[in-house]
Amino acid sequence: xKPTLQLFKAEAFSADEAGTLTLANDADPREAxxxxxxxxxxxxxxxxxxxxxxxxxxLRRRLGFKGEIRAIGDVLIDQLAQMQRTGFTQAVLRVDxxxxxxxKLLAHYPAFYQGDAVHxxxxxxxxx
Numbered sequence: 001x002k003p004t005l006q007l008f009k010a011e012a013f014s015a016d017e018a019g020t021l022t023l024a025n026d027a028d029p030r031e032a033x034x035x036x037x038x039x040x041x042x043x044x045x046x047x048x049x050x051x052x053x054x055x056x057x058x059l060r061r062r063l064g065f066k067g068e069i070r071a072i073g074d075v076l077i078d079q080l081a082q083m084q085r086t087g088f089t090q091a092v093l094r095v096d097x098x099x100x101x102x103x104k105l106l107a108h109y110p111a112f113y114q115g116d117a118v119h120x121x122x123x124x125x126x127x128x
Contacts, residue, residue: 005084044073060087077102
C-alpha cells in the first residue's frame with residue numbers, strides 16, 4: 001500500500017511548532033540531532049533545486065526517521081510523486097497550486113515497479 005502524502009496550502013502552518021526541526025537545503029541531515037523531533041521541515045527555495053529530495057531519502061533510509069517530513073517553499077504539484085517516493089509525508093504547496101489537482105495526480109499511479117525510500121523492495125519482489 002502506497003503511503004499518503006498530505007497536501008496543504010502555505011498559510012496552513014506556523015513557523016514555530018514544538019518538536020519541529022527546519023533544515024537548510026544545504027545541510028547534511030546526518031549531522032542533525034533528531035532526539036525529540038517529530039517533524040523535519042525541508043526547503044525548496046526554487047522548484048529546480050532538488051537537494052531536499054536527497055535530504056528526505058537520507059532521513060528515511062539511512063537515519064530511519066519515522067516522523068513527518070514536510071516540504072515547504074516553491075513546491076509544485078509536479079514534484080509530488082517524487083516527494084512521496086523519497087519519504088516526504090507532507091507538502092505545503094505554493095499558493096498558486098491546486099490541492100485537488102495534486103491529489104488526483106498522486107492517485108494516478110497506484111504502484112511503482114522500483115523500490116523507493118518507503119517501500120524498499122521492487123514491485124516484483126513484494127508478496128501478493
